[in-house]
Amino acid sequence: MKPDLSNRKKALTEFMAGGLLAFTMFLAVGLTVLAAYLSKDVDLSNHVELSNYVETPDNVGISNSVDLSNLSDIVENLIGLEGTWAIDEAPEELEEPLDSDEELSSPLPYPSEFNTLGGEIVRKTYSYSETSTVVSLPGGGMLRNSTDIDTEYLLEQAEKDVDFTIEVDSDEPQVLIIHTHTTESYEPYARTSYDDTFNSRTTDLDKSVVAVGDEIAEALEAAGIAVIHDTELYDYPQYTGAYDRSTVAIEAYLEEYPSIKIVIDVHRDAIESDGVRYAPICEIDGETAAQVMIIVGCLNVPNYRYNLRFAAKLQSKLETDYPGLTRPILFTERNYNQELTHASILIEVGSSANAIEEAIYAGRLVGMGLSELLSS
Numbered sequence: 001m002k003p004d005l006s007n008r009k010k011a012l013t014e015f016m017a018g019g020l021l022a023f024t025m026f027l028a029v030g031l032t033v034l035a036a037y038l039s040k041d042v043d044l045s046n047h048v049e050l051s052n053y054v055e056t057p058d059n060v061g062i063s064n065s066v067d068l069s070n071l072s073d074i075v076e077n078l079i080g081l082e083g084t085w086a087i088d089e090a091p092e093e094l095e096e097p098l099d100s101d102e103e104l105s106s107p108l109p110y111p112s113e114f115n116t117l118g119g120e121i122v123r124k125t126y127s128y129s130e131t132s133t134v135v136s137l138p139g140g141g142m143l144r145n146s147t148d149i150d151t152e153y154l155l156e157q158a159e160k161d162v163d164f165t166i167e168v169d170s171d172e173p174q175v176l177i178i179h180t181h182t183t184e185s186y187e188p189y190a191r192t193s194y195d196d197t198f199n200s201r202t203t204d205l206d207k208s209v210v211a212v213g214d215e216i217a218e219a220l221e222a223a224g225i226a227v228i229h230d231t232e233l234y235d236y237p238q239y240t241g242a243y244d245r246s247t248v249a250i251e252a253y254l255e256e257y258p259s260i261k262i263v264i265d266v267h268r269d270a271i272e273s274d275g276v277r278y279a280p281i282c283e284i285d286g287e288t289a290a291q292v293m294i295i296v297g298c299l300n301v302p303n304y305r306y307n308l309r310f311a312a313k314l315q316s317k318l319e320t321d322y323p324g325l326t327r328p329i330l331f332t333e334r335n336y337n338q339e340l341t342h343a344s345i346l347i348e349v350g351s352s353a354n355a356i357e358e359a360i361y362a363g364r365l366v367g368m369g370l371s372e373l374l375s376s
Contacts, residue, residue, distance in 0.1 A: 095335060098241030105237040108183055110204040111195065118196035119275035121187070121353045125282050126291060126327055134328055139316030142328035147298060154331060157305040158312035163342055164261040166374040169224040172259035174374075177213045177266060178230045180246040180337075181239075184209045184268045186356040187279075190288070194277055200270070200352035205231055207356055212349045212363035213266045219367025223375050228253060228260070247337045254340060262310070262343040262374075265336060268359060269293065269351035279353035282324035290350025290362040292318070293327040297334035297346075306342035314345070318369045325365060 128134055134144045135151055137158055145151045166174050183201040185208045187194065202208055210231050217229040230249060235242040246265070254260055268290075271278040280291035294311045298304040311329050319326045338344035347366065350359040 095243045096240045098238070098244060102238055102240050105239070108201050108203045108236065110185065110188075110202040110207040111198055114188060114191070114195040115197065116191075116193045116195070118194035119277065121191055121194055121277050121279055123190065123279045123281050123353075125324060126280050127324070128328055137312055137316055137329075139312070139320070141312075141315035141319035141326050143312070143315075144328040144330050146330065146332045149298065149331075154308060157308050160305075160309050162310050162313065163306060166225060166261060167259070168375055170226055170259070173226045173228045173257045174259060175220055175225060175227040175262045175264065176230065176250065176253050176257075176260050177217055177227060177264050178246055178250065179209050179213060179234070179267070180242050180265050181235045181267055182208060182210060182231065182233045183236050184352070186268065186350065186352065186354050186359050188356060190279075190355045190358070191353075194353065201235075203233065203236055209266050209268050209349065209359075211356065212268075212359050215360055215363035216264070216266065216367035216370065219364060219371045220374075223371035225371060225374055226259075228257070243335075243337060247340075250337055250340050261341065263337070263341050263345075265344075265346045266363075267346060267348050268354070269348040271351045271353070277351070277353040279351055279355075279358075280327065281350075281354065281358060282322075284322045284325060284361075284365060287361055288355075288358050289322075289325060289365060290354040290358040291327055292325060292350070292362055292366060293330060293348040295330045295332060295334070295336065295346040295348065297332055297336045297338045299333045299335045301335060301339045303342060304338065307338050307344050310343040311345050314370060314373060317373045318366065321369050321372075322365050325362065 128142055128144075130136060130142075133146065133151065134142055135155060136142050137155070143151075143154060143158065145154055182205070183203055185200050185202040185204075188207075205211065213229050213231070217227045220227045230253070232249060234245045234249070250263060269280070271280070281288050282291050283289070294315055296304060296308050296311045301307065308329075308331065315326055315329050336344075336346045338346075349362050349366070
């Protein structure tokens with residue numbers, strides 16, 4: 001009897017098709033794993049902390065017949081990448097204890113001229129999609145959870161009201177603005193490359209994060225909310241131990257002015273990889289602003305949930321009023337002196353690659369949003 005070649009051919013075709021699909025899936029997973037692994041190899045020379053969000057190329061073709069929408073989460077769980085941080089959401093703030101061997105810094109004047117011998121500056125607007133660790137807040141904006149604390153619990157806390165009331169038109173200060181890394185500075189204008197001899201720190205406060213704090217303070221005062229803006233240099237002439245020094249200052253303020261409800265530590269980010277620096281930007285009312293990121297810590301912060309509630313309200317207000325201004329709140333295992341009140345947050349306004357005017361504009365927007373939130 002003749003063998004049924006048509007059935008064998010059909011079976012062989014099905015087998016090869018199945019194998020090809022398996023190979024394609026294996027290749028896609030392998031490339032994703034490789035990309036995720038390589039994304040960890042970043043420049044930490046500017047003490048950049050890294051977040052968990054990883055962008056995927058727009059030109060990767062994936063068959064519509066296979067649902068790979070959660071592939072990145074699956075791969076993260078398989079290879080243990082859950083909790084790693086990628087370059088595009090990079091809070092730079094490390095809490096370095098005092099190093100008694102650290103040499104005192106020499107003066108940090110802002111340069112009068114800038115060379116173009118450094119690497120490229122990439123200006124881009126960061127946007128985010130939901131994952132297992134990046135979730136939308138009910139009122140607007142997003143939250144990125146980099147801890148082992150249940151994300152659903154954090155969302156429940158984010159929906160709750162704050163436990164303090166701001167007294168408008170009071171002579172007693174309600175808000176304290178401080179800069180633990182006071183000398184963090186920006187580019188003089190929007191540039192395509194950076195000066196390789198400038199470390200993006202200066203004691204010229206009108207070029208540093210202090211100028212951003214001025215904008216926030218001015219908006220609060222205009223709304224009748226009394227504020228203290230501390231411009232003391234906590235990271236100069238020594239960088240290490242800055243948080244220890246700012247802790248002492250905050251405690252002193254709280255003892256002298258128990259009316260203070262909110263403490264905001266204003267910084268700027270440092271997003272850099274392979275010699276390329278990134279400036280997070282957005283357009284608000286036809287003007288370019290630096291994107292901002294609120295950070296809430298939970299390490300040795302027993303009442304972190306109160307800080308999170310305040311941060312979520314501010315995040316939602318800013319994102320509702322100025323879509324695209326915010327990157328997700330970063331909830332992380334850090335301290336940042338946030339155990340001292342029930343409304344202590346850190347705000348990253350732009351990065352070292354942003355123009356100073358972009359950061360100042362962002363500070364003005366944050367100030368207006370915050371003052372409206374506290375006045376309502």
